[in-house]
Amino acid sequence: MTQPVQARAWIxxxxxxxxxxxxxADKAVLGLSAVPIMQELNLSHTQFGAIGSSFFAFFSLAAIxxxxxxxxxPATRVLLLMALIWALCQLPMLLPVGFAALVANRxxxxxxxxPAYPVALHALFKWFPNERRPVATSLVAIxxxxxxxxxxxxxxxxxxxxSWHAAFFVLGxxxxxxxxxxxxxxxxxxxxxxxxxxxxxxxxxxxxYARLLFSRTFVGGxxxxxxxxxxxxxxxxxxxxxxxxxxxxTPTQAGWIAALPALCQIVGMPALCRASEVLKxxxxxxxxxxxxxxxxxxxxxxxxxLGLSMATGKVLPVVFSCLALSVxxxxxxxxxxxxxxxxxxxxxxxxxxxxxxLATMAGPFAxxxxxxxxxxxxxxxxxxxxxxxxxxxxxxxxxLVGAVLMDPEADRRRFxxxxxxxxxxxxx
Numbered sequence: 001m002t003q004p005v006q007a008r009a010w011i012x013x014x015x016x017x018x019x020x021x022x023x024x025a026d027k028a029v030l031g032l033s034a035v036p037i038m039q040e041l042n043l044s045h046t047q048f049g050a051i052g053s054s055f056f057a058f059f060s061l062a063a064i065x066x067x068x069x070x071x072x073x074p075a076t077r078v079l080l081l082m083a084l085i086w087a088l089c090q091l092p093m094l095l096p097v098g099f100a101a102l103v104a105n106r107x108x109x110x111x112x113x114x115p116a117y118p119v120a121l122h123a124l125f126k127w128f129p130n131e132r133r134p135v136a137t138s139l140v141a142i143x144x145x146x147x148x149x150x151x152x153x154x155x156x157x158x159x160x161x162x163s164w165h166a167a168f169f170v171l172g173x174x175x176x177x178x179x180x181x182x183x184x185x186x187x188x189x190x191x192x193x194x195x196x197x198x199x200x201x202x203x204x205x206x207x208x209y210a211r212l213l214f215s216r217t218f219v220g221g222x223x224x225x226x227x228x229x230x231x232x233x234x235x236x237x238x239x240x241x242x243x244x245x246x247x248x249x250t251p252t253q254a255g256w257i258a259a260l261p262a263l264c265q266i267v268g269m270p271a272l273c274r275a276s277e278v279l280k281x282x283x284x285x286x287x288x289x290x291x292x293x294x295x296x297x298x299x300x301x302x303x304x305x306l307g308l309s310m311a312t313g314k315v316l317p318v319v320f321s322c323l324a325l326s327v328x329x330x331x332x333x334x335x336x337x338x339x340x341x342x343x344x345x346x347x348x349x350x351x352x353x354x355x356x357x358l359a360t361m362a363g364p365f366a367x368x369x370x371x372x373x374x375x376x377x378x379x380x381x382x383x384x385x386x387x388x389x390x391x392x393x394x395x396x397x398x399x400l401v402g403a404v405l406m407d408p409e410a411d412r413r414r415f416x417x418x419x420x421x422x423x424x425x426x427x428x
Contacts (some may be wrong), residue, residue: 008187009127013139015178016120019083020143021175023116024107025155027236028148032036032155032255033164036243040164041099043378049371051099052237055106056363059114063360066115067122067353071346075123076186080179082119087175095170098109112358117144118352121428122337126189127349130341131281134290136272136369137333145265145329148236148258156255180321206344207415211295212351215414217342220291220405221335224298225359227398228328230366231305231391235261235325238374238384246381247317257318266325274331282400286341286408294334294424295403301328301393309389328395335359340410 030037030052038048054274070078089109097105128136158167212218245256272293279289304324311317336352343351373390374383 006127006190009136009189010397011138011185012127012187012189013213015182016079016111016124016140017146018178019079019120019182020117020140020150021085022086022171023113024144024147024151025151025171026090026113028152028157028258029164029167030055030106031154031236031238031240032258033167035251036164037102038264043099045371046368047099047310048369049237049368050073051106052233052367052371053364054103055113056360057107057231058111059110059363060357060361062111062114062356063118063223063353064350065147065309065352065353067357068121069347070122070343070353071117072093074188075119075126075349076182076188078119079123079186080182082112082116083175083179083182084111087172087179090168090172090175093172094165094395096165098264103343109365115353117141118336118356119334120351121340122347122349122352123189125340128189128304130337131277133227133337133340134273134277134280134333135270137337138330140156141329141332142262142266142269144265145262145269145326148377149238150259150262150266152258152262153252153255156258157421160251161253185315204344208267209347209350209354211415211418213354213388215342215411216405216409217291217338217411218351218355220295220402220407221331221338221355222358222422223398223405224295224331224349224402225335226362228301228331229359229363231301231328231395233366234370234387238370238387239321242384242418243317244382245312249314257321260322263269263323264322265329268326269329269333271329273333273363274328276334284301287406287410290334290338290341290408291406294331295399295406297330297399298328298402299396299399301325301397302392302397305388305392305395307392309385309387309392321340324392328399338406338408342411 002036028319034048037043068077086109089105089112093105121137123135124140125133143183154334155167155171158170184254240254243249243257244251276289279293280286301324304320304327306315308320308324311320338352339355370387373387374380377383377386
């Protein structure tokens with residue numbers, strides 16, 4: 001039977017939507033500022049890629065540590081601390097800075113932003129039961145899409161008409177405003193102690209972390225998440241520059257183009273997650289309604305990236321880029337929902353953190369490797385195309401393998417059998 005959801009739950013979900021909006025706007029501002037930063041500081045593509053990669057130096061480690069922390073500390077406090085760190089990192093960028101200062105800034109910002117999504121979902125899941133999570137999760141996830149896309153044209157206007165320094169500063173002010181609102185509206189949810197399979201069966205309510213990490217659902221979800229995040233971080237750092245230098249758009253036009261994937265996600269992600277939720281309620285297994293569904297979306301996005309690498313003119317590159325970045329995003333919702341499905345609540349914060357950390361390990365490598373590919377050849381535009389082609393092949397392969405592996409029901413049965421006959425009976 002579907003459990004009712006309190007009105008307060010949607011208020012918290014809306015605040016977490018804004019939380020992720022600011023999070024991704026903070027990420028996107030560097031890529032949107034790529035051309036003026038490289039010109040002002042006289043940087044090569046490889047050097048700028050290194051700045052983009054530095055954001056992820058401690059990104060994954062922070063996600064892991066915070067994941068274990070929120071098993072014991074209220075998530076509301078951790079969210080407030082993270083948002084405050086982001087704001088304090090962005091404000092000094094109003095001043096003149098050099099290469100080293102930008103690297104240091106992105107390192108600290110990544111340390112504060114690394115745990116954002118898993119901690120936000122851990123807080124969210126305290127308000128929404130399992131069968132109601134896909135759509136609520138998609139709402140939080142599209143906050144990132146809005147921050148990286150819809151807000152992008154407005155950030156670009158600040159960059160073009162004021163300076164890239166001012167764009168960083170404005171995002172810092174937005175972070176301070178969110179912190180003040182969260183102090184008033186942020187609350188811990190009533191489902192913090194919801195029973196798990198093991199607890200209902202009389203067990204200890206814990207599964208060894210090694211068993212969780214090497215489950216087929218977690219491994220398959222990681223493959224999809226890692227490849228999708230590789231594609232996302234590559235796009236955040238390089239897509240605006242490619243649209244300007246490779247396709248011939250103006251900076252203002254490129255800023256509006258950056259909004260298109262986000263617009264598609266705003267409509268498409270809740271619709272796709274709603275479809276997954278409906279399939280699940282109608283009796284289809286999580287393997288089909290969540291695993292095959294999200295893995296197929298990732299593989300499709302890889303095909304679109306292949307299309308981008310070969311597209312000519314001004315229309316097709318925009319279409320392929322938009323589809324590649326929007327359709328794969330459904331896994332950012334369903335992947336975490338499946339991890340929560342197989343994990344006891346007492347371990348959920350840590351597992352969501354580990355899931356996010358391992359997937360975002362793509363971050364330190366993707367931007368700089370793309371920069372190297374661009375710099376290797378005599379023609380930078382050919383380098384962009386070659387990099388997108390290799391990326392597309394990688395994403396397609398990971399999406400297909402992940403779709404085959406992810407099976408939450410099978411993992412739950414396997415955990416139950418390992419815990420004894422009483423728990424196995426509960427799993428069945």
